[in-house]
Amino acid sequence: MEKDQVPQDQSNLTKNNVKELLYATDENGNYTTTLSTGWEPKTIALSNSIDEINERIADAKQQVLNGEVSPIVYFMEANKMDLNILSSYVGFWKWRVKRHFKPSVFATLSDKVLQKYADTFGISIEELKNSITK
Template sequence: MKKDEVPQDTSNLETAKLKELCYALDDDGNYTTVNSSGWDPKTIALNQAIEEINARIADAKRRVLKNKTSPIEYYMEFHKMDVSILASYVGMWSWRVKRHFKPTIFKKLSNKKLQKYADTFDVSVEQLKDITKHGN
């Protein structure tokens, strides 16, 4: 695409005063960089992804409040992680992290393990135990 054809559609980037760096051809046929405020198809896809993430966070929060899962699952979703990523951050096997999703198991975790999770999520142990204290 040529430099003057780079999309400048309204997007979330524009409202945040950000620009996306794109490559385009200049008048001499050489590649150059051009700032773009957005592109409608990309904006639609990004908005759909954000909606899906927010739905997963809300579902995890609802399940924690109903005692169906532990706060670890909520914080994992909130921080856009999956089990394997979280497991690597806390230095545990994935199956152990999944096991910690069970409220009965979570309540028995040692302070040392709770602190690992709290450090990973950048919250206090108190916030980890009670998601209503999380300032999201």
């Protein structure tokens, strides 16, 4: 793509005055870098991804409120993590983290274990235990 044809569509990037670095060809046919504010297909894909993430967060919150899962699931989704990432951050085996998803197990966790989750999510133990139900 030529430098003067790089898309400059309105996107989520423009809301924060962020531009994306792209490669394009200049008038001599040499590759060069240029900035783009967005590209409609990419904006649509990004918007769909964000909508899906927000749905997963809302579902996780509802599951916590229904007593189906522990707050760890909500904060994992809210922090855009999955089981593998969360497991590596807290330093527990995946099966152990998955076990902590059970409300009955979560209720018995020590402050030391809860602190690892709280530190990972950037919140306090109190917020981990109670912020969803408020």
